[in-house]
Amino acid sequence: MNWQILTQEWGLLPAMAWEVMTTPETLLGLLGGGLLGMIGGMLPGISAVMAMTLMLGFVFQLPVDAGMGLLVGIYTGAIYGGSITAVLLNMPGTPAAAATVLDGHAMARNGQSREAVGIATWSSFFGEIGGEIGTFILLPIIATAALMLGDWEIFLVALIGLTLAGALGAKNPIKGWIAAFGGWLVALIGTDPIWGVFRYGYTPNLMRGIEFIPVLIGLFGIAEVLWVLRERVPYALEGTKGRMIAKLSVFKGNMKTVFRSIGVGLGVGIVPGVGESVAPWLAYDLAQRKSKNRDQFGKGIPEGLIAPEVANNATSGGALIPMLVLGLPGSGPTAVMMAALFMYGIRPGPMLIIEYPGFIAKFIFLFWVSAVIFRLVSFVFSKYFIAILSVRRDVILPIAVGLGVIGAWGVGFNTFDVTVMFIFGLVGYFMRLREFPMAPMVLGVMVGATADQFLRRALMTYQDNLLSMFTRPLGLFLILAFIFIVVSQIRNQLKDRKAALQKLEDEAKKKEE
Template identity: 40%
Template sequence: MTSIATQMGLLLSALNGILTPDKILLIFAATTMGIIVGAIPGLTGTMALALLINVTYTMQLEYAVAFLLSVYVGAIMGGCYSAIMINIPGTPAAAATALDGFPLARQGKGGKAITAGIIASFLGSIISCLILIFATPYIYTIALKFSQWEYFLLAFFGITICGSLAGGSSPVKGWIVGFLGFLAAMIGLDTIYSYARFTFGSRNLIAGIQLIPALIGVFGISEVLIVLSERVPYMLEQKIGSVLPNKEELKQITKPVARSAIIGAGIGAVPGAGEDIAAWVSYDAGRRRSKEGKKFGTGSFEGLSCAETANNACIPGAMIPLLTLSVPGSPQAAMFMAAIILHGVRPGPMLALEDPQFLYTTAITLFLASFAMLIMGIILTRPMVHVLKLNRKILMPIVVPMTVIGAYATNVNIFDIKVMFIFGFLGFILRKLDFPMAPLVLGLILGEMADKGFRQALMQGQGSIMPLLGRPIGLILIGVIILSIISGMRKYAKDKAVHQETSTVSEGPAHD
């Protein structure tokens, strides 16, 4: 591991590179864009990145990084406006925010609730950025010891843990889409012998499924279809009230920040888990640990802070596995990863040697984007009420041509637009049947790593798995894979028992 002095040198050098007027202006503009897109119900944080990724194709790397990370930070926070004012989270990450945010808005404290959400998001991001800066170099040293077995097991672990966490009602559904993602990644020439697999004679499929069109389809097209197929009427709370919280409210907002930020950063670092899971876990932990836990769900600033701190803290956390192991911590991080790969950055342990400054560029950009989010978020609080009135029936169709451009511009190939649509439509059907999308994306990204790792490890061991038994990291990974499968199944059994109990109670004998 490089010395602290070297790291400080890299940090200062990265700081010098980012602190230029044009980049700071770009960060403020992109954060504002992210806030607006994230605030509009139906336009999620992932969709914000899916739509705006094409803007970065012609940018230089540092500008592309600044732009995408700022959109990401802004969009996750932006979801709290609609969660609070109309009880519909602008992005899934803000779903837990609505539980306390909307009751606060109905009490005429909408403005204060939004500011509370912004402050909590800011503090969560800053703490998590520090974790990113200090934890990542240690993980690099572990990642550099990884062999093919560990890469295969890591990819497998990504699917099992992501499936267990994101699977909702059944982890099996999460695992299924994860393995389907693996299968989609098998399409095209294999990485060892360049043998064409599952191409059905199509020349276009020889290069495999392109990541960006698939991601845009899964998160863009499917979202458009879901929003437009439903008719969800909603009421906008027009009275926003005062924007600045008082001393007592500020105390409630800051109380759970440290715990929630650590939870957010930790869940962010779990492959594919994402901001929505971080917010729910933090909210649940806060409700159980707080002395005023009973007030959660009735308009508690503390509850709101738990959710908002964790979902934004998840962003720097999601960068840890992305930069060190080439495994994105969330679907949005997957979009970011696809974009930086296009710019020639190869995430993974070798990044510490090839471009050691990249970690600090990422962390400082997130820092600055968090400040931009704090300032712009508070400035936009009142105008945003008008943005929430935008007609979704006009907005969503306009999104489609933008997704088309995004898919096409990756390789200037019309075939990619068709791939995007197929993934979008499949995503729509699977989402309707309660299948989560995060494992699919993770499977698509990790499929090649799993295939190559598995076969090369067997080649090195001359067909034997015995060498794996002598690798401590590999054995630990096997242990956590088994644990994640067992915990997923236990969660399913527990949920089912609770569900059966509830239906028995609700179907109890009728009384006159």
């Protein structure tokens, strides 16, 4: 790798920044994209990928910079919008916000909706800015690291993510793991990409497979509607009048969490196919382990909201570099961006730096500008979206069902996806009755097919010497991390059980006395 060529982008940054700031079309593209993305992210089922894909036709009517600005705006806006519905409605608008629900919605239920939205806004800002700065500085290193990832390591990252999500999302990790592996099984329905065999292809729709968007809407959206509206008087969010409360003082004691989560987002973001979904869970787990208030996680603690929010925004940088430098898209949105670049005649990959000097610097600067413009806009509009998303649950939740139908329909334009959404809504409701977490199942459906493919490809690669698969340095480290996570979760369970038994015994003794 020619390091001099890679580092040329650092020197070209000021010139590219000036070009972006003096082109009104580009700034308008960022603003418009941000607004569209934010609205899309708030609607159940309109994920970042879907919003970007739907706008592709319009993008090509714009010059390259403005078009890419629009896509960057939609991407970052949708991720942020998804977090807002996770906080206020307990429905993550995008899969990246699944871990935000844990403490974000708990804060809203505790009467801190405006604070929670403020923390989510600042966290996503820090995540985006920090992630892109890290990406820009570590550009050559990240590109080299991305090349070191083999099939086996990618599979292990997916496995760690699923195990963590299963353990963190539930009081009982066994229930979380049942949900995660059950979801992974769902992901295997469809055509096997390696051998072209139909798996459970009993109908033409099943041959195509089950998409994760209808599953996400069903498990989080429909199940939430059933759960909340079964009460004669559904809960109401308090303290929701006015703009978000964006106090920076909340971050004073949590800067370590912010930097750690940026690191997690950057590092895991480079893992193709799974990075974006796994990073928030890893960041949440690390924050919980390092926190003095470990017991408060899941009950509405700012740290529990900061960690996943920073990480899910920081992944954008990590996913961007393999796409730009190596031509390998690290996530769905980067795949759409890559397609857009191809259509503009720009070929991402190792030659991009030579053919278009300064393009990477400009691209990253678009993310920075988007982060700034967009948070200002969200501050101004926060009064309205908090008010809209906080209206009576019995009024807004039926609308969420209708929007969910549109989102599920938009995946493949057939009623099969809408039916899948409904079935998973019922599954989610019954699982919730017995405290099974939803997020691991969604994650299983999202990364399951990729994980399966990478696992079997790794097995094929090392079929003559399976032992060597376990001795790859990075793979070995990931295996050890996986074992550590499983063992520590089981130990935590045993500890909690012991403590609960001790408490019961003490209470019984007190009663006797």
